[in-house]
Amino acid sequence: MSRESGRHGDGRRTPVLQLDKVVKEYDGDPPLRILHGIDLTVHQGELVAVVGPSGSGKSTLLSLVGTLDRPTSGRVHLDGHDLTDLNDRQIAALRASSIGFVFQQFFLLPGLTTVDNVATGLLYTGESARRRHERAVRALREVGLAHRLDHRPDQLSGGEKQRVAIARALVGRPALLLADEPTGALDSASGQGVVDLLLHLNAQGTTVMVITHDRDLAASFPRQIGVQDGRVAFDLHGDTRTAAVPRSAQGGPG
């Protein structure tokens, strides 16, 4: 079974992510219930858009999926692990190896070059600095930024910053790439570049889950999960992937 194909030899697909009656409440009197028992499965190789109104619980859901937070009740299975069974240290290790995050605001380290920012995504691996550097360069080439290795974040455009953030998220080959409004801070052309890159990475086998307000973006994805008032309101599977991959993404970025 390979992570790339997401299939066993017999054709069964492997779940990367499984949520079982996941509830999230915040402390209060009474407690504030944000997620009301979410059931959800995402398989290897999927490209999923999560849509829904502001305040519906999308980012809360992503932080549970990304192991940044634990559910109040219910179970999260990630990359073959039931998170309930793991302590905080084990979860941090699993997060480092299995999840790549991309956020609207990039969160690059301002004093570091592009390549050093990406190499931070490999600190947990214990690899040598030289090896991390090599892998970071390769990841930057993959996102079309081989010509910006020594720039610092303040010397990059918004779209370039987001591509650096995507390279950092992907450099460790995570099972799941999570993106919360990755195009939210970008103009439409740069945003389209990021979308094309996500489609390209997915075509290469990366499982991607993207939160977006952008209806057109969501509609171009093969699966859309609608969240409303902390519940899954719809889960649409369309066979749109081939049509959705723009020509510019098919040959790879850059």
Ligand SMILES: Nc1ncnc2c1ncn2[C@@H]1O[C@H](COP(=O)(O)OP(=O)(O)OP(=O)(O)O)[C@@H](O)[C@H]1O
């Ligand atoms: N730490 C917290 N304590 C209490 N309530 C919270 C906390 N974090 C989030 N919330 C509430 O949970 C609800 C869901 O928030 P969440 O950030 O998941 O929404 P969202 O769907 O991502 O919205 P947006 O599209 O605006 O980003 C909101 O009503 C928010 O006020």
Ligand SMILES: [Mg+2]
């Ligand atoms: Mg949000």
